[in-house]
Amino acid sequence: MSGRITIQRVAELADVSKATVSRVLNGYPHVRPEVREKVQRVIRETGYQPNNIARLLASDRSSIIGFVISSSAQMVFHDPYFPALTEAVSDAAGDRGLIMALFMSHADGQGQKTVNSILAAGLFDGLILTADANGASIFPQQLAPDLPVVFIGRPSHADGFHYVDADNVQGGYLATSHLIDLGHRRIATIGSNRNASGEDRVTGYRRALSQRGLAFDERLVAFGDYSLESGYAGMQTLLPYKPEAVFVASDTMALGALRALREAGLRAPDDIALVSHDDLPPAVQADPPLTTVQQPIARTGQLAVQKLERIIVQGGKAPVENTILPVKLIVRESCGAVESL
Amino acid sequence: MSGRITIQRVAELADVSKATVSRVLNGYPHVRPEVREKVQRVIRETGYQPNNIARLLASDRSSIIGFVISSSAQMVFHDPYFPALTEAVSDAAGDRGLIMALFMSHADGQGQKTVNSILAAGLFDGLILTADANGASIFPQQLAPDLPVVFIGRPSHADGFHYVDADNVQGGYLATSHLIDLGHRRIATIGSNRNASGEDRVTGYRRALSQRGLAFDERLVAFGDYSLESGYAGMQTLLPYKPEAVFVASDTMALGALRALREAGLRAPDDIALVSHDDLPPAVQADPPLTTVQQPIARTGQLAVQKLERIIVQGGKAPVENTILPVKLIVRESCGAVESL
DNA sequence: AGAGTGAGTGAAACCGGTTTCAGAACGGTG
DNA sequence: CACCGTTCTGAAACCGGTTTCACTCACTCT
Numbered sequence: 001m002s003g004r005i006t007i008q009r010v011a012e013l014a015d016v017s018k019a020t021v022s023r024v025l026n027g028y029p030h031v032r033p034e035v036r037e038k039v040q041r042v043i044r045e046t047g048y049q050p051n052n053i054a055r056l057l058a059s060d061r062s063s064i065i066g067f068v069i070s071s072s073a074q075m076v077f078h079d080p081y082f083p084a085l086t087e088a089v090s091d092a093a094g095d096r097g098l099i100m101a102l103f104m105s106h107a108d109g110q111g112q113k114t115v116n117s118i119l120a121a122g123l124f125d126g127l128i129l130t131a132d133a134n135g136a137s138i139f140p141q142q143l144a145p146d147l148p149v150v151f152i153g154r155p156s157h158a159d160g161f162h163y164v165d166a167d168n169v170q171g172g173y174l175a176t177s178h179l180i181d182l183g184h185r186r187i188a189t190i191g192s193n194r195n196a197s198g199e200d201r202v203t204g205y206r207r208a209l210s211q212r213g214l215a216f217d218e219r220l221v222a223f224g225d226y227s228l229e230s231g232y233a234g235m236q237t238l239l240p241y242k243p244e245a246v247f248v249a250s251d252t253m254a255l256g257a258l259r260a261l262r263e264a265g266l267r268a269p270d271d272i273a274l275v276s277h278d279d280l281p282p283a284v285q286a287d288p289p290l291t292t293v294q295q296p297i298a299r300t301g302q303l304a305v306q307k308l309e310r311i312i313v314q315g316g317k318a319p320v321e322n323t324i325l326p327v328k329l330i331v332r333e334s335c336g337a338v339e340s341l
Numbered sequence: 342m343s344g345r346i347t348i349q350r351v352a353e354l355a356d357v358s359k360a361t362v363s364r365v366l367n368g369y370p371h372v373r374p375e376v377r378e379k380v381q382r383v384i385r386e387t388g389y390q391p392n393n394i395a396r397l398l399a400s401d402r403s404s405i406i407g408f409v410i411s412s413s414a415q416m417v418f419h420d421p422y423f424p425a426l427t428e429a430v431s432d433a434a435g436d437r438g439l440i441m442a443l444f445m446s447h448a449d450g451q452g453q454k455t456v457n458s459i460l461a462a463g464l465f466d467g468l469i470l471t472a473d474a475n476g477a478s479i480f481p482q483q484l485a486p487d488l489p490v491v492f493i494g495r496p497s498h499a500d501g502f503h504y505v506d507a508d509n510v511q512g513g514y515l516a517t518s519h520l521i522d523l524g525h526r527r528i529a530t531i532g533s534n535r536n537a538s539g540e541d542r543v544t545g546y547r548r549a550l551s552q553r554g555l556a557f558d559e560r561l562v563a564f565g566d567y568s569l570e571s572g573y574a575g576m577q578t579l580l581p582y583k584p585e586a587v588f589v590a591s592d593t594m595a596l597g598a599l600r601a602l603r604e605a606g607l608r609a610p611d612d613i614a615l616v617s618h619d620d621l622p623p624a625v626q627a628d629p630p631l632t633t634v635q636q637p638i639a640r641t642g643q644l645a646v647q648k649l650e651r652i653i654v655q656g657g658k659a660p661v662e663n664t665i666l667p668v669k670l671i672v673r674e675s676c677g678a679v680e681s682l
Numbered sequence: 683a684g685a686g687t688g689a690g691t692g693a694a695a696c697c698g699g700t701t702t703c704a705g706a707a708c709g710g711t712g
Numbered sequence: 713c714a715c716c717g718t719t720c721t722g723a724a725a726c727c728g729g730t731t732t733c734a735c736t737c738a739c740t741c742t
Contacts, residue, residue: 057697086443398728399731
């Protein structure tokens with residue numbers, strides 16, 4: 001940052017005041033066209049770049065938003081959901097001229113420290129938080145009461161927060177209904193009680209069952225943590241109870257479930273029909289390709305950023321309103337509705 | 342940021358000057374213990390948090406580093422390498438009190454814009470760049486000549502940059518040698534010419550062959566782009582030439598290769614032995630589990646951050662020195678060295 | 683007793699922008 | 713021609729810290 005050109009220097013070269021340069025920079029009116037022109041030329045010729053730090057200090061906005069993934073390292077590794085979501089948020093932020101700072105807060109004490117340092121920084125215009133899946137709550141409000149915050153995924157521990165989420169209940173409902181439509185009756189599920197999304201999907205599953213007059217059987221419900229391993233284990237738990245079909249609450253867990261089937265000498269969809277959730281790339285690549293509920297991840301990220309921006313602009317206190325995005329069933333081969341090759 | 346407590350306010354309450362508060366804050370000497378005590382008490386009682394923005398402006402350091410993943414969205418999605426690396430960098434940054442801003446720069450024009458905005462920000466103490474895999478070079482130097490930059494992965498387009506990389510040549514060498522040791526002679530490779538790492542791995546492959554007196558056969562070399570699909574296609578290209586063994590330059594491509602084998606009615610390692618590269622989680626989960634070259638990703642991230650920090654502290658001009666990290670062969674089942682279950 | 687020495691402190695300058703405010707220049711009215 | 717309302721502009725205050733510099737005040741050392 002040594003010999004950088006400052007607004008002062010530009011002002012001198014263009015023979016105007018700092019104030020005028022600032023006005024040109026920010027596109028304010030009340031600058032004579034020829035002056036504006038001249039300043040712009042100097043800016044171009046010198047390659048002047050305003051120092052954002054100074055700008056921030058003066059204007060009390062940083063244009064930086066924090067994106068906090070509060071989940072175990074395990075999951076971030078294993079489930080493409082997080083990379084996809086991260087990219088979505090990053091893109092949306094970029095589109096709106098915001099800089100995204102990413103934080104992966106681990107379950108351990110480190111996590112708390114990270115969040116504290118985030119807030120202490122006083123550096124962010126706002127935060128996007130993922131509803132955590134491990135019970136360790138992150139509650140920045142308690143520390144910085146008027147920092148704008150938007151959750152992605154319904155936060156399970158409290159109300160009163162802005163959030164954007166996919167319609168997980170509908171997801172579970174669609175998946176399960178589809179299996180019922182295909183004539184299955186003993187329908188199991190591998191869900192998750194690690195976060196609200198998981199719970200909601202199971203809720204949808206139960207709703208579909210009851211609506212179609214099928215009994216809910218505890219033994220046909222397994223819980224995982226979204227990891228491939230937990231899907232594998234979940235399916236092994238279910239197999240003794242001979243389900244005809246299974247709704248698995250994530251693609252990644254479905255991959256694990258498929259492996260369990262394979263090892264048991266069974267095949268989907270012939271022996272057991274499978275529908276999963278998320279529609280991430282592995283769903284297509286799986287063998288057989290997974291029928292799955294598509295979650296609009298990119299859109300989720302976009303909306304979260306937009307919502308956050310709106311809150312920021314409105315100075316923190318916007319009425320809490322949540323956005324639930326529709327989901328859609330993508331039929332592939334694992335459910336048996338289509339002839340596999 | 343409305344009614345926040347400022348250093349001025351703290352100074353008044355503690356009945357000292359701003360300068361003294363600042364000294365206490367930054368742990369400078371030459372403050373009487375009792376005064377220090379008093380200031381600290383006021384800080385504690387008021388819950389004062391220094392405004393970093395102001396601090397940055399005054400001290401010309403932001404403690405924010407940019408981490409730029411310049412790769413197609415595709416790859417970031419498909420290859421767990423990037424999430425793993427991101428986490429490594431994020432952790433390392435956090436450990437050293439730095440904030441990491443993540444940028445995913447796409448191949449399209451957007452990418453350039455992003456990078457420009459990064460630099461324009463004048464906000465970062467330094468940048469960590471991933472050596473890009475799509476030819477679209479990112480050359481911040483050209484714009485901000487003394488911004489500290491460290492690459493992860495040898496940048497293939499130019500010299501004179503600090504970088505940290507795994508010993509990819511050695512990786513290819515180890516993998517191929519292992520296959521030779523197992524008695525194979527017709528050894529193919531699915532490499533990549535999308536970046537230096539890919540090239541280096543192929544170099545290692547060739548070195549192993551020539552060192553053991555085996556001829557290099559062009560037809561036994563396929564190139565991919567690290568995606569699962571390209572591994573699949575690569576293997577299909579190779580199959581007509583009947584390789585006994587294949588060194589695949591990434592786990593993700595190896596998964597694709599495995600699928601191609603399966604579809605061709607072949608099994609690894611019985612029909613074709615496979616060794617891959619990276620040792621990411623999917624390597625263990627694959628069927629059969631992959632023998633693969635372990636890349637020290639976490640260490641890579643750490644070193645990159647450390648190196649960057651050193652450059653920053655030394656004020657930009659540190660002698661360029663690169664770090665090549667050793668790799669290690671992890672033997673599992675896909676190579677046939679171990680009895681599979 | 684007078685001269686150094688170094689610890690402890692505050693006033694003020696500074697970082698590089700934005701924003702307020704007042705004044706100059708200009709055109710249109712009465 | 714005096715008066716007023718715009719438009720355009722610059723000086724200066726301000727954002728909230730850090731850092732420099734000068735000064736005071738013990739406390740040694742001749």
